[in-house]
Amino acid sequence: MSHPISVEDVAFSRFHRLLTLRSGGGSFVDGYVLSIIGIAMTQVSPALGLTAFWEGIIAASALIGIFFGGFFGGALTDRFGRKRIYFVGPTLFIVCSLAQFWVQSGEMLFTLRFLSGIAIGIEYPVATAFLVEFLPKKSRGPCLATLTLLWFAGAATAYMVGEAIMQSGGADAWRYTLASTVVIGVLLFIIRLGTPESPRWLISKGRQQEAEVIIKQVYGPEFSLRNLPVQPASKHLSFKSLLHSGYGKRMVFVSLFWTCSVIPVFAVYAFAPKVLQALHLDGNWASLGSIAITLLFVVGCLIATKLVNVVGRRKLLLHSFLWSGLALLALGYLRDGSSAMILLMFGAYALFIGGAQVLQLVYPNEIFPTAIRAGAVGIGTSLSRIGAAVGTYLVPMSLDTIGIGHTMYIAAGITFVGLVVSWWLAPETNAMSLEDAASLSEASPGLSEKTAPLTRRSNI
Template sequence: MSTNVLDDAPLTGFHKRLAVYSAGGPFLDGYVLSIIGVAMTQITPQLRLSASWEGLIGASALIGIFLGAFVGGYLTDKFGRQLLYTIDLVAIIVCSVAQFWADDVWLLFLMRLLIGMAVGADYPIATSLLAEFAPRRYRGPLLGGLVVMWFLGAAVAYVVGEVLLHNGSEDAWRWMLASAALPATIIVLLRLGTPESPRWLVSKGRLEEAQAVLHKVYGPDARLSDLPREEQENTDLRKVMRSGYGGRLLFISAFWTCSIVPLFAVYAFGPRILGALNLEGGLANIGAAAITVLFLVGCVAGMLAINRLGRRALIIHSFAWAGLALLALGVFPDAPVAVIMTLFAAYAVLIGGTQILQWVYPNELFPTEIRGSAVGVASSLSRIGAAVGTYLVPVALTGWGIGGTMLAAAGITLFGAAISVLWAPETRGLALHEAAMIQSKGTKAATVHTGP
């Protein structure tokens, strides 16, 4: 096993702070995508939204994430991780505040689209920076911890939304949507002064700057010679895809899509879905918040298990058991409330393994030169399905009923299990550059499975 100063460093206060600062983007993502579900209870009657517009507003941030992740990935590979690390959050602050004065459905759609673009841009920026500093032993848990923060943001959003809804005026939804500016401002201030990735600096030939970062983070004895040498010479994403990474991108995009389509639908319309399952009014909102906490529990469990079980076993079991819970919801939509909540709770906990791997796999399976672009492309492609799925939830609930809607969610989740059995690789214990290598004679690299 090769050693180098980044992959084999001890876990320090710097790594912990970087993980917290990087988690700010996922926290805001969970917050802005979830609070719209509570706000919709006021927005729909006040702006007289049709079912189509209701779905479009719910999906608007996801559409923005599709655009932002793709562009953000390209920019972070071209201009660096640190430069864009705070700029994207400033955009979230401005657009969140602007939502307060949105009296037109088109303006609300535009603001949420722009927020989604900023959130999407943060995916490849923050995760690439954390992955390139994280020691191999802690890389999985640290990257998985970003998803834990996504669910924490979602849980906080439901609590804030419920408090504002029952203690505010008919314009409480405006305060809900504008409230994202507060955590975004705090995160921007915390991120100031974060160093650039030395791996990226070396890939661009900026050796003196890379050496300075190594000295700052790892001490005066750290040298450029301690850094791993990545064998991938192609820096153009299209060329690299033709050299063998296309299969990895297909797997990541497919499993990511299957993981988030049902989940985002639950978050955008959680109270309405639970209402259709016979949980009415405030009980539906409380139930949605409780399920969010259980999503958080599932991600924490996945984060703790990722090194013990390995990436491949974790993703297969997570998809399979969560899919069975949704299947039961679809088959028995009229079950007693206790049974409904138990099945939703099981789904929330069991799907956690696939959620944390959304950040681990993409950052491990591609070289430094294209890591940001690959994460951005995979995130963008996954959001197409998520946006379509979220848009169709109100239509599905009306046309198929809650049973049919849950069966569709189960089918998507179980399909994720199938493709994971076929393609999921194992990267546990590998240095970052080793995990990113395409397997060749005499090299140790992640192997993408081509069969059971």
């Protein structure tokens, strides 16, 4: 009797393509929301009479919201299912975007962007868990990497749309700029209608009959529960018990490498014109440089997306941290160099950091079991955004007190910390099924194998 084909070995289908678009839309909105404030801030500050404190705290407000959204979104997604929480983010995007049009104070703008950040934080665990639990294993890495690519595409769109609105909208252009997110939020809500619940999550809750109906609906009438190689989760499994069983090191790895990869990126995005001006790029050089660097981030992520299955997760991550860190070191050393050289090094950083960026969503979704997958992604999102928020807030002060050179050296040091952590703890999960990738029995640097039986009993 032949062994039934696993749903992880099926061909990439129209359903998978649509689900990638549905989940990736949240990443696009994320990039747009976090970047658009930098464009609008030139008018926001004088219009609302913002102090330097309020400029920094508003720039970091969405990142602070992501911290809370990630924690709550992951827990809610694991408890109530992927499908219900899938619409929370788009709804918050729509409401907060509309409200920003009528904002009258720094406090109100902070609150609305904080709520938008909560929506973004919720998006990470629900969208990625939803996607990874349906995808064939050969498509898992590239599709999850595509979500990061869409983040940078959203950021690039924010720069282009924001600049266009700011140049043609008059004194209230900043209001239209901040409210422009509502269009994307509405589209995201609409395209997500009709998405089925994850069969893996249903099985983890003992709802096998519902899971089988969805399996047949998605993969065909010849498929059934036999084609989804998972075991029902033990009633005694909990997030805390799994972390103590050996997944704690994996949580440390995800949180640290994610944090080290986002701090310099968010600092650059929030204050790109100011950073470039500190490097003596003024006027058109600074404006065009911001757009060029953003587009190079997209190119870097696109290249990494193509390489994630070719060179493997671990090697891609190590090379990404190494070469992007060297580019930041060069920026610090060449701080008084020519404009062309400065843009070249910034461009090199943008290209090389793409590997670490795309793996932010690949690793946590592959190395944790279904019972805690969304929660782990949520915690990784939250903890990484603490560092990103602090880094974003401190950039203006760092530029004013220790200068651009030392600021770049600090950014390089953070990147090299990510390199060391990844060398120590990063596993290789390329071409593995979700069951094997999330199993502690798979040999990988720095990760314990002593609790493999617990993993095998859990619902991967």
